[in-house]
Amino acid sequence: MSNDTDWLVGAGLALSAIAATAMLQPRPRTSPSPAPARLPPRTGPHPRASVRAARRLNRAAGMLAASVLADSSVEHYRGSFKNKAMVTPLAVSALTLAMSAHGTADRRPWAHRLRDGSYLLAAATGLIGTGFHVYNVTKKVGGFSWQNLFYGAPLGAPMAILLSGLLGFCSERVRDTSRARRPHVFGLPAARTIAAVTAAGLLGTSGEAGLLHFRGAFHNPFMAVPVTLPPLGAALLFNAAARDPDDDATRAHPLTRAWMWLLAAMGFIGIGFHAYGVSRNMGGWRNWSQNILAGPPLPAPPSFTGLALAGLAALGLMREHPDA
């Protein structure tokens, strides 16, 4: 392996780790500035709630992008960047991460053209990447078989950058419509749309974990956790998305919120389990340069955290906007 790619991967890993830490850093609470007197009093929810939700979505998209950046760095390095296109997810997820950081810090109630563009690029990368991965699996002898699903390019992985792009794009729409009667995405109520997208993402990610944990024969009982908790979370989110928006009593969704926090924690604890998995390979962590590649992927579990954060953003928006 050339030094260039080593640097590339190192940089990717470092950047994603820093960004992930930064995004979860609790921000100092700024005391709410009194509303300027010259604005006329409004009815309905305050636009700041939408911006807050949008920023949370930026953070969720960034979390996913960080996971993708680290994961694709390691896995595509493992694949020796055999195809030049394999650097694409590194570049795109790094850009998405930067844009998401920008969005998380941005309090302005309108969409940002560059962020929008990069989120669309991320989504497109996810779709095209899935195509590449499907091609990789099916061109191998045996075609669409367990062997190739296990060991070929993981079909579900590019979906993570697609989801990051979608959530980011939704975030921009929420910002853009924060002054409207209700925030929306292409005319659909934003919070419930995002909840549904997130729920679908949870199911897909859980499916991916299921496939790879099945490959590992669920040899550790904890390997069942990411295939049981996320689908329940998805069901709760779908349920929240389907609720009658006028029914004020059911807008808080305390169980669903708690479940999202549980999934967010699970994503981080998963890193610890995967680190343990790495240690169980020959040579353990002393042989880290091989075993990080051979063992369970360290950056994969936090994609659940990213999705859970998106779910929380959607639920927050739902609570504050009756008909979002």
Next chain:
Amino acid sequence: MSVEMSDDPQATPRAIEGRAPDVFRPGGWVPMRCHRDEDAVDFVIVGTGAGGGTLACKLAEYGFSVVALDAGPYFRPLEDFASDESEQTKLYWTDDRISDGANPLQLGSNNSGKAVGGSTVHFAMVSLRFRPEWFKSRTLLGYGADWPIDWREMWNYYTEVEQALKISGPITYPWGPKRPRYPYRAHPLNAAARVLAKGCEALGVSWTETPLATLSAPRGLAHPCVYRGFCVAGCSTNAKQSALVTWIPRALAAGAEIRDLAMVGRIEVDDDDLVSGVHYHRGGRWHFQRARNVVVAGYAIETPRLLLNSATDRHRDGLANSSGLVGKNLMTQSNQAVWGLMDDEIRSYKGPPSLAITEHWNYQDKGKDFFGGYAYMSQGPLPQLWANTLAQARGLWGARLVEEMTNYNHVAGLKIVGEMLPQERNRVTLADEVDQYGLRIPRVTYSWCDNDRRLIDHSLAFMTRALEAAGAKDIWTQDDDTCHLNGTARMGDDPRASVVDADCRSWDIPNLWICDGSVFPTVGGVNPSLTIQAIACRTADRIRAMARRGELTGQRATGTRTAAHATSASS
């Protein structure tokens, strides 16, 4: 506790003074229950490989007192195994033997083992079930001999062994009756395996990932396979689920004693025609271990050799030999190959050597001009073996050999494990020469029959087509290779036509048992290790049942220490 002596496992026994090596921890030890020679134990087992190691574990877990002796060293795989083919020949049984007949067997690497764990320490880990019909091949297929065991019973014991070894196998197996899911998933295919797959797909026959006794995920303290490729030279990561790292740690935990560097020279028979123990050589002198039962599990050469060497005035032809069949019906398996060069780099030595398999010609009876069947698998010869193959099979030497070796990374090959028919003329007898222990050495006589040749010709023709279809060039055939040994103490229903019954109990001496590949009446076209272990598990169950009914003769073996010791170390 002990004076620190040389730690050369081939020079000094390691399993002594109440402890045995912990194969999972460098320098570690596990406690071991020890027996005195003069105390009769329930079972002395001669050999600790697929048959003896498995049986020692199961009998100890059932509460019997067990001493298992092995002539070989007690290796620590994490420390003692080098990535060096020459060094690792220490795993083979290379004591003096005479090999003759029209097709003399090459003895050593792929048909013997001299270590605690036997040849499973360096076996290729291929873990296949027999085709059900083979258990009644005489009745159903018209050749060989019937086994006295029903295949459905064996199916359950296969499952037990597959679980015990955490076999990594395909999700669905293309041939034979339904089997439970393999406990671990199949390994990724290497390029050599993909060549096999391409050939099969081109010729329209099924293929699959080979069920292998090497871990595709962690298991306890054993690491998953690192695809180092030195499997048949000894696995240094403990991914390989040999008897040494599976059955034997369990046996120790259940109270069995293992004695390494302990060569059994003679089984003692008393005046009542019952065996009373074994004479064994350890630490420079002969000892006698008393036992209520003796199990011989030395594999198809050493087992008959020991029985023949134990002859007395009352048993002039050797023990358990009233049928005259001890040593007869030796069966190896044909191991011919087709090799070729691929345009792409193959690096076939990466990963376990036989990652893909087709059992098509084990299950398809049409289009055959021979009895029996064969499987063929992808290959991954290590460099020294490959150079030897080129030198021996093609007569290459000097500059031509060096030049041919430059193609090593492009070589792909297909190799059969083929059924050879039992013939009484293929046999193990005693030569007059003696070995380092003063024991008469075995003479191994082997000649192929016409059916064996027809099977080989069929396989070479088919594999040549398969390799061509996969895109190989410069294809050539390796016509003369064999592997695995079975027979020489066959089981059966008739005391006149077999040495042991279905329970591996000798017809002649009720407290003498034989539990290894020697009891096979036929070999089938699959590697025998899984079947040997399944037979051992069945034998243990049968012994326990007989003990409960008071049907073990001699001083009765009593299962008094049942549950307390019957804990499993690594399940």
